[in-house]
Amino acid sequence: MSADREPPAPLLQVRGLAVHYRAHRGALHDISLELGKGGALGICGESGSGKSTLLRALLGLVPISHGEIHWYGRSMATFGGKEWRALRRIVQPVFQDPFASLDPRMRVGEILAEPLRVHRPELGSAARERQIAALLVRVGLTATVLPHYPHELSGGQCQRVCIARAMLLEPAVLVCDEPVSALDVSIQAQILAVLQTLHRESGTALIFVSHNLALVRRLCSQAIVLRGGAVVEAGPTREVLDNPQHQYTRELIAAVPVVPRRKRQG
Amino acid sequence: MSSIPAPVLELRDLTVQFASREGPLVAVAGVTLPVRPGECVGIVGESGAGKSQLLLAPFRLTASEAQVSGIAQLAGEDLLALDERALDRVRGAQVGFVFQDPMSSLTPHRTIGDQIIEVLEHHGRARGQAARERALALLHKVRIDEPVRRLGQYPHELSGGQRQRVLIAIAVACDPALLIADEPTTALDVTVQAEVLTLLAALRAERSLAIVLVSHDFGVVSRLADRIVVMYAGRVVEEGPAPAVIAAPRHPYTAALLDCIARMDDSPDAPLPPIPGQPPEPRALPAGCAFHPRCSRAQARCRSESPVLASDGQRAAACHFPLSI
Numbered sequence: 259m260s261a262d263r264e265p266p267a268p269l270l271q272v273r274g275l276a277v278h279y280r281a282h283r284g285a286l287h288d289i290s291l292e293l294g295k296g297g298a299l300g301i302c303g304e305s306g307s308g309k310s311t312l313l314r315a316l317l318g319l320v321p322i323s324h325g326e327i328h329w330y331g332r333s334m335a336t337f338g339g340k341e342w343r344a345l346r347r348i349v350q351p352v353f354q355d356p357f358a359s360l361d362p363r364m365r366v367g368e369i370l371a372e373p374l375r376v377h378r379p380e381l382g383s384a385a386r387e388r389q390i391a392a393l394l395v396r397v398g399l400t401a402t403v404l405p406h407y408p409h410e411l412s413g414g415q416c417q418r419v420c421i422a423r424a425m426l427l428e429p430a431v432l433v434c435d436e437p438v439s440a441l442d443v444s445i446q447a448q449i450l451a452v453l454q455t456l457h458r459e460s461g462t463a464l465i466f467v468s469h470n471l472a473l474v475r476r477l478c479s480q481a482i483v484l485r486g487g488a489v490v491e492a493g494p495t496r497e498v499l500d501n502p503q504h505q506y507t508r509e510l511i512a513a514v515p516v517v518p519r520r521k522r523q524g
Numbered sequence: 525m526s527s528i529p530a531p532v533l534e535l536r537d538l539t540v541q542f543a544s545r546e547g548p549l550v551a552v553a554g555v556t557l558p559v560r561p562g563e564c565v566g567i568v569g570e571s572g573a574g575k576s577q578l579l580l581a582p583f584r585l586t587a588s589e590a591q592v593s594g595i596a597q598l599a600g601e602d603l604l605a606l607d608e609r610a611l612d613r614v615r616g617a618q619v620g621f622v623f624q625d626p627m628s629s630l631t632p633h634r635t636i637g638d639q640i641i642e643v644l645e646h647h648g649r650a651r652g653q654a655a656r657e658r659a660l661a662l663l664h665k666v667r668i669d670e671p672v673r674r675l676g677q678y679p680h681e682l683s684g685g686q687r688q689r690v691l692i693a694i695a696v697a698c699d700p701a702l703l704i705a706d707e708p709t710t711a712l713d714v715t716v717q718a719e720v721l722t723l724l725a726a727l728r729a730e731r732s733l734a735i736v737l738v739s740h741d742f743g744v745v746s747r748l749a750d751r752i753v754v755m756y757a758g759r760v761v762e763e764g765p766a767p768a769v770i771a772a773p774r775h776p777y778t779a780a781l782l783d784c785i786a787r788m789d790d791s792p793d794a795p796l797p798p799i800p801g802q803p804p805e806p807r808a809l810p811a812g813c814a815f816h817p818r819c820s821r822a823q824a825r826c827r828s829e830s831p832v833l834a835s836d837g838q839r840a841a842a843c844h845f846p847l848s849i
Binding site: 304305412413414415442443444445446447448450451454469470471472473475476496499509510511512513514515516517518519520521 | 714717740743744747781784792795
């Protein structure tokens, strides 16, 4: 297939996705969305809106009732072992609780070496160490964290380790599920800056799930608002969040506490 | 001129420390905090700043090894002199508590009604049918939907927001003069958070309830608090009327905290200025001002000399080089 005949398939395309559980909560109804290569999609919604189910569906972790999910133009329904293995590498998750996502019995050095050992067995230990060292710098850490266990690090440091681990395999997309909401506000800004830099410099696409609309507004060019398992509003973030058309989006925005800006005096 | 009413809660030079192999760990270092009737004081700071220790240690709600010194009075009564039995009569009666995680604050195998009635009976406020009616009235008061049905339900049958309303009902069941709310909305969705804050404001207006609201979130605090106290590394670094502190902070830490909040009207191209580094460990406090390693205004004096909290009667800041007034 040559590029001049057909536009290249987007990284991710979801059409009419539905997931039905026996328990109603968490189900999805007729979800469609698209994420281009290197794009950034924000998913806004409250508990029970279906955010987590949607992420799990994208990773193939829940059975789909209707609709289709395409990665690079290929339907997940047709995936074989090779495609699943590739998906595990190109889609990397970053979760809310950095401590819970790291094995407490492993040192940071082992945590970071493991994905390379599994997915890039051809690399020797020297090449592995070089890659790890380079990534640590990019997430704002130094090699001093390598001999430590997760519990010896702060929440912000642990989240940087999680991001480094996710980035090691040069994924096409980072799926971030409330990646800063367990962190102090001062540390949130640090982690946000790391994600923003990786997104811009490496062209890694982002799927960013957050109840913090101001963070979505900063990080994502596209946004969808979920409620009760359905998309109530979708589009360019600046339109969705700065000029919301749906009553629920307006309510969500109105509920965000407003901290007046301080007067600048140096 | 009317005199200032006596504080409901008076903490003076309060210190909370823990024994450790490397010597005492100071979680709270000499904090003075009066809370007046009907007032809402917001305590802001990062994890580990000592916010919760400051409010919970005087009521012996922290680890039993905590050594508390200084003065802690509730309505003139010396809390630090009370034995466990006497303190048990104070907690839940004269002061109510609401914590972050309503699920772990409720007993999973007992109904909502039983848990509210228990508090009323424990403090001798009502028994039997009268207690049941009081419990129902309390559920009405916290504006929970279907209050009659809730009485017979278990905590897991309720949503997070409903559980937090139940906790608030329990906290105000005995009509306390003071409510201590430690991150009461942190685990809730934004729309539910807004409802819970509205509820707290209504209860406060109705009963001239004093509230101490502990939160890492300036947004939450600014919705409710008259006065803001900013803590860093176990000390108060700034305090004053909430609008004044937010509009024109004097301590560089307060200013930095305010500047790194993402706002809905931000220009997305201007990066959020993060505060570099992280809060210090209590066992390894820097010399001088504890904030100096993270402070953009730090000078030689900040590295050697600890600043005192200087007050002009209205506002106070502990900084050698405060932002201009």
